[in-house]
Structure formats: structure tokens, C-alpha cells
Amino acid sequence: MLLNVHSFFSFKYGVLSPERLLKEVQAGGHRHVALTDINCSAGHSEFFRQAKDHDVHPVAGIDLRSGMRQLYVGLARNNAGLHQLNGLLTDHLLDGEALPERAPELPDTFLIHPYGARHIPSVLRENELIGVRPGEVDRMRFARLTHPKEKYVALTPATFRHKADRNTHRLLRAIDRNTLHTKLTPADLAPPDERFLSTAELLRAYAHAPELLKRTEALLEQCEVDLAFNTSKNLRTWSGDAEEDRRLLHELAQQGVRYRYGDPSPEVLRRLEHELRTIEGKDFVSYFLINWDLVRFAKQQGFFHVGRGSGANSLVAYCLGITDVDPIELDLYFERFINPARDKPPDFDIDFSWKDRDRITQRLFEKYGEGRRVALLATYSTFQERAIVQELGKVFGLPPHEIAALSAGDPSRPRWIGKGDRLEFSGRTSAPPESDPIVQAIHRYAPRLKGLPGHLSIHVGGVLISERPITHYTALHLPPKGFPTTQFSMVEAEDIGLYKFDILSQRGLGHIRDAVELVEQRTGERIDIHDVKRFKQDPVIKDMLRTGDTIGCFYVESPAMRMLMKKMRVDDYKGLVAASSIIRPGVSHSGMMREYLLRYHDPERRKLAPKKLLDIMPDTFGVMVYQEDVIKVGYAYAGLSLAEADVLRRSMSGKFGNRKEFGEVRESFFTGALAKGHPLEEVQELWTQIVSFGDFSFAKGHSASYAVESYQSLYLKAHHPLEFLVGVANNFGGFYHTEFYLHEAKRAGAVIEAPCVNRSGELCTLGEVVSAERGVMSGMRQRHSTIASHHPPLLFLGLNNIKGFPTEVTQLLLKERDRHGPFTDLPDLLRRVPLHVEQARMLVRVGALRFTGRSKPRLLWDLTLLHEGPRSADPIGDLFVTKVEEPRLPELHHHSLADAYDELELLGFPLCDPFTLVECRSDDQTIGRSENGNAPSHPFTLSSSSLPHILSRQMPSHINKRVQMLGYMIHVKATHTHTGQDMTFGSFIDTAGDFWDSTQFPAIAERHPFRGRGIYRLTGVVEEEFGHCALRTQAMEKLPWKPDPRLAG
Known part of the structure; x- marks a missing residue:
């Protein structure tokens, strides 16, 4: 037996997983083993679950x-x-608070004090004992015992197996202590005797005190914990009474079905009754009511939500308002969500705005958390490749630049490759040579650290609500988020029967809510953003989908998604649902996205699909697109039971793919499919497609939920574009940088203005031109087109858009402005707001005081004169309470290009047209005529070449022709070919403000890499596929900016 065993859940101390630990103790002949990780109970579930397979009696x-x-x-x-x-x-x-030196009364435990410790009570309770390590036996034999001999047992700590494990432990301790491994003291480390001893070695170690072993064995035999795996521990009732819960669920479902359908058809009512019977039969009633109550609370607070995941397959969920997806309309497969063979509760994913999620979480703790019955779910932050090398480099004492070089490898694709029993970095590197002893040590120990948990983190949205206090199963800790959190992950929680509620957040809901509120503030119009049926019929939205005019819209704005929608000519809800899933790597990487498109456009090609698959999946032309398709194929094609087919579907997530059940289902799939007469080659190909889905396919209901939110975004952009784009910019969660949402706002008619201390808020705001300011706003710099007579709206960037400007200073400034009115000039601002000199300089340089009518150079001079001496870190305010005499200054020249460089530095992008910043070269020819024959609007050049230079809108007339194109790079996606070579996809804006795409195959990607944001000149051939044009790049160069005038002599 072993008492005081440590697994790798003794974070940055232990080195073995519970499974590896059990193999070791089984090999050592031990029957009783106590897993006692340091201040952690995370390992108990896995330890107990696997102990029976190793003939070990586990003790917690x-x-x-x-x-x-x-x-x-x-x-x-x-x-x-x-x-x-x-x-x-x-x-x-x-x-x-510190743990007590002596534990309080814990009558159902044994408490073993280490022999020789100063804090051992003179009188021990019945359940208190003293543990003697193997190396302490002789000392105990010859010492006078301070307690009855029956109180002494064998304490046999076990942490490592051999020298390599001990060295790994040493490195972990150095990482934990953030010090060189050579500076560790014995007190920082486990004693050398914390080695796994076999039963024979234990007998020898305690040969002079065998009674200690006998007592220890008797002690461990008395310990019997039953974790009751796979029996639900979730809250059993919502109201406190199961019958009342059942009645309420039926009542809510009947009310909801009439709200959703008016006069529901017999088909709808049959489906509703079927679902209700299944929910009751599986005892999931409380699970539905908890989610319903949570959504009800959110609506009362004015919070937006999206119910997604497989929960969208449920008609009951739709009727209760948990989801907004009609499963009848999309023929969603209820058995994907719940089926008779499923014992665990279904999995609702409910998204809230990132601004509202914490309040929703707090509500769960307030309503259900008494007695510690609610907790957030933890995850394990594990050591991975690059971080391992960085950490080992530090503890071995490498200088930072060598650590950076060693951990970076090939900067375009850092990865590890196998080299026998070690890992090496691929690609070019300026790291120390392979012969360096430290590098060799890193190579030797990095694989030992890979995958070890380093500390606890928080699951992205999992919340547990338990019938009993969660401390029956795990200890809780308090991360910075401020909510009690488990010490185990979702996998262990599910094993013991605690099933999570997913309370997730996203920024898409935030920008929708903000836009709706902004529309009402500006126009008085109250938008019913949940009227998605109307949005689906909107002709403007249909056109936006077909053309990919979806920048800023939830889930449909990425270059790949816009490209796919154009190829599919999406213009309706079902098409968008399909596109939302086809874009996922599970479909695209298996090659089935292209096959889907071929069958979509060519009815004859559909006939090539196996007839059975066409019968199973007619809407997707026999191509597996959704997770439900795997269940359907397993059930109808291979003859699996629904339970087996669901195991197959779950195995794709990777949660259970390494367990025995997956292998059994694979064998059943092949056996069943071949027994049905399907050709072996076809079965193998289909299985390959299933496996390729991995963790990268969507449930159809999930795609449908995303599509609903996409329609809400699309409606707002179609009919209220400026309010919508301000909402997107202010939630900072879109696919692109803020700059490109401002570009869209320009196209929608807004004039973009730099932050202003009198007009800006914390975030972006919309406003009309104030008559007294028109001349100043438009005349300071010739960057915008002349303001038309109708005065287009101004979009002011927020003060928080200034990089490095403190939020707390912004709040002080706005509070002062609200209380005492706008600022009149620079001295007035400095008197009223405690700005440091550098903060004031930032405001001047970004143009936030342009309302004064004074140039930036003059304002900077004024600031210098007003400051007169104190350190730049000191607030200025009290320095001047009297008017400063105007000095006579020489003429101060100011170049508009300096504004652009200030903005690049302080905002991260220029507010002027970026193409005006390109350096002209004498050996280049001036850009040619625009599409309409007029002279170009940008004073820069293209290379001397006979090739036509074209705009995005001209690409369809140049298919298969070699051309030149200019583009302001907005996004680059790096990927790999099937042979592992690097290639890239680029997205650009042309001089007319339109988007276009390029493809760089491996040879070009290596020869002409992207070199950061800026203007690029590309040469290549225009290619068209399914109606979408892109440039296949043959050459590319980044064009230089004009020199920074701020640096001129």
C-alpha cells in the first residue's frame, strides 16, 4: 500500500498522470493507494475511475x-x-486564510501529522495519527514516543519513479518559484525519498517497524468512497417538487407553441408531445426549467441572448424561448439533442453579451448557490510547446533573446516535429546550436513537461448547479473572476454526473444591442430585433448575402465566409445555415466543401453520390455537413443503434476519442456497413470523412442559431448602417481591426473624426456637424471630401481609442465636462483635469484640441510654456491659475502627413486615405485611368509595366489574364497544403474602397511573404471559381510610406 501519493494534479510538483501512477503502483504490487495531491482534489475522479482496471483499491x-x-x-x-x-x-x-495548524473536527476522516512536526497536539483525537516516513524509522525506534504507539502509521509519500522524474520535478519547482534551477533550496523540493517503492522495498524500509505497515493497511482498508459515476448529481427539481415542475413545463410549452405558431399544425403538436414525453422520461425537466428561468431573467433585464448548440433541435426549447430556431422549419433532428439512449442531460449553449454575462452568472449563484451548490467549471492550463521552451530557457538561465529565438523556430509556422524520443523545432532559427548542453537539456525534458497541467483556469462558460453541495465532489477555489470554481474539469464533472450549464459570452450580441439602442436614441424608432421572419424576406439583405456585403455582421464577415456565400449565391435562411457549417474545417478539410459546391451547381454531379447517402441527406446532396449527419449515416447506413451513433458523434469532439468505446463503435460501423452490402472502399471513404470532422463541425441547430444572429446584424447594417458600425466598433470583437469598420462607415456616408475632448465619449459616437465647428472640423486637414449641404453625420472616435491613454483619465475628463461644460482652450483643460504632460501631448497630437483653431505645433509650444519645469510624470493642473502671456513665436509649419503618422502611432491607423501615404518613385509610371476613364484620384504610382492595373470591380472582365493590383492589406490567413507546405490568403481594399482577395501558393508565399500592414502591389492572374474572383499571386511587394515629416531636420 502507499499513503500520500502525488499525481500531476499537485501542480508544478507531481509528474505522473493518475493513469500512469496506477500502472506504477500496480507494477509495484500495491493493493491500497491513497491519492493525496497538494491542496487539490482534482485527480480523484480520474483516479477512482481507472483504479478498477488496475486492481487497486483507491483512497481519496x-x-x-x-x-x-x-x-x-x-x-x-x-x-x-x-x-x-x-x-x-x-x-x-x-x-x-491560512489553513489551521491543527485541522478542525472532521469525524469522517483520518488526519495524519508528519512525524517530528512541531505542531502535533499533545493529545490526539481518535482519528488523528502520526505518519513516519521510511527514512524516519530508525529515528523513531530510538526516540521516546510522545504518543501511544497505536497512533503511528507508515507515511509513504510517492512523487517520482526515477532520476528523470525527479529532474522533471526539479524543473517544475523552478518554474513555480520563477528562479534558476540552481538556486532552489532543499525546502523548495520534494525529499529524495519521495520515490515510488514496491511492496518488497517497503517491507525492507520498515523491517524494524512492520507494525506501521500493518496499521497503515488497516487504516486504508477502512476508507471507502463511492463517487457513483454516471449518476446525475444535478439539481433535481426547479420548484422543489417534481410534479409541479412537470406541470409547469407542460403549461409553458403549450403557451409557447401558440405564441410561436398561432394555430399549430398536428405535426407540430405531435412533435411537442413526443419531446415532452422524452424529457420527462429522461428526468430532464428541471434542466429545461432552469434554462427557461435564466432566459426569462435576462429578458426582464433587457439582455439579449442566443440559445444555440444542439439545443436548437428542440421544439420545447423553441417554445420556452430558450432558442429562436424553429426546428420544424429546418427539419432538425431532435435525437441529436436527446434520445432514449442518452443518460446525461442535454447541452444548452446560451450566449449573452460580454457586458451582461457576469450578471447572468451572478444570478445563478444568487438563486441556487446557497450551501455551495453552484460553481464555475475549471479547466487545466497545460504546458505546451512554445511555453515549455520559454519556461525551461528561463530556469536554465538563457538570455531573453536566445529564449525568443529558440521558442520561435520558423516565425511563419512555429511547430514541433518528432525526432525519436524527443521534440525539435522545425524551420530556421538563430537559437543556440544543437550541441549546446542547455539546448540538449531542453530537448530532453520538454517532452516530459508537455501536457502536464500547470495551474487551474476557468472553463469558457461552464456552470455546475448541484443537488448537494459541490464540495461532496471537489474543493472550490476563487480565481480573479470572483466566483467559486471547481478544481476539476468538464471531463471529470461529467464522469461523476455533474453536467454543466453553458453560460457563454460574445461581442456580436453586444453590438446588436448597442446598435438597437443607438437607433432609438437618434431616431425614436424601436426595432423588434427578434422579428427574424421579416428579416429573412428582406430584399436588401438577400442582395447583401449574394454579394458578400457583410463586413461587421456576425459570423458572415470573414473573407472565407464572404467568398463562400458568393460561390453558393446564398440569399435565404437555409442557404445561410448550410454555409455556416460548410465553412467549418471539418467539412472544408475533408474536401467535401468543394464537392458540395460542385453538386450544388451541377445537378448531374449529384448522381455520382451513393444513392443511400442521397436518400439520407437530400438537402446537402449526400454530403455530410452537420454533426447530425454522422448520426444519420451511422444509423441508416451502417445500422448502428441510436446510442452507438451518438457515441460516434460525441467521439468527434475529442472528449472520448481515446477511450475504448470509440474503437468499439468503429468496429461496429464497419461490420454493420459491410453487412448491409456497401463496398469496402466506399465504407472506408465515408469513415475518413467522419473522422475528418474532428472537433470542427457544427450541429445543424448551432448553425441555425448563428444564422438567426447573422440576420439580426444584417438587418441593422442594411437599414441603420452607421448605428450598426458604431456598435461593432465599440464592442471590439469583430473579425477585423476597428479601422476597417470605420472604412465601412465612410462608405455609408459618415465623416470620421479623430477624438475630441469636447465631442468624444469613451467610445465612438455619432453626431451632426455643429455649425460653429464646421469650418474647423473640415478645414484643419484636407482629408475628407467637402461636406455636402446636408451635412453628413460625424463619427467621433472615443478617447479610449487612443492607445495608451488611461481609462481612468478619460472618465475624469468626461465627468468634468458633464459637470461644468465644454473646455474652452488648452489652459482650461489643464486647470480642470489632472493630466500628466505626456497625456496632454497625446491629446494634442491626436487632434483632440482642434476645436481651439490652433495648429498642433502651436498647441505643443503652448503646452511646453505652460508646463515650465515640473517632472513630466506630475499633473499640471495647479501650475497656472492666471493667464499666460502670449509669446512671439516664429512661423510654425505643419504638414498633414504628420497627422497621419501621429494617428498611426496613437490610434493604430491613419484617418486619411492610406493610399495617399505611399511614396512615389521616379522610375514608376503614374497610375492609369480609372474604370470610367477619369484621371485617378490618388497621387501614387504603379511599376513601369505593360500589364493592366485593375480595381476589384474590374476582375470579372479580366479572368485568366495577368494583371497588377494595388491593395491596402486588411487580413492574412496562413494555412498549409495537404503536403504541409505554407501558403496564404490575403484580403485587401483597393483604391476605390472595395474588397478583393488573393491566393499565394507555397512557392510565392515563401518568395514574397507579407510584411505587416500597408499597401501592397501584386502581380498575378485573375481566377474565377463559382462566380467568385481572386488573384493568384505571382509577385508581390510592399510599397514604402512617405518619410515621416516629424523626423525632418
């Missing part, structure tokens, strides 16, 4: 320590004891 415990000092080892006699130990550790971790 915790090694309770203050830092590295062991206070006592707690063992759970039973489930109540595990609850008590987890509760003690939770009190410590949540309150931040």
Missing part, C-alpha cells in the same frame, strides 16, 4: 500544506469525509 485524500510545509494528510473514510476535506480546503481557498 488531500495533502494539506502551508506553502511547501506539510501540515497533515487527510484521508476520507467515506463520502462524508471527502465532503469534509473538500470543505476545509475550500474554506482556505475561498477566504484566503
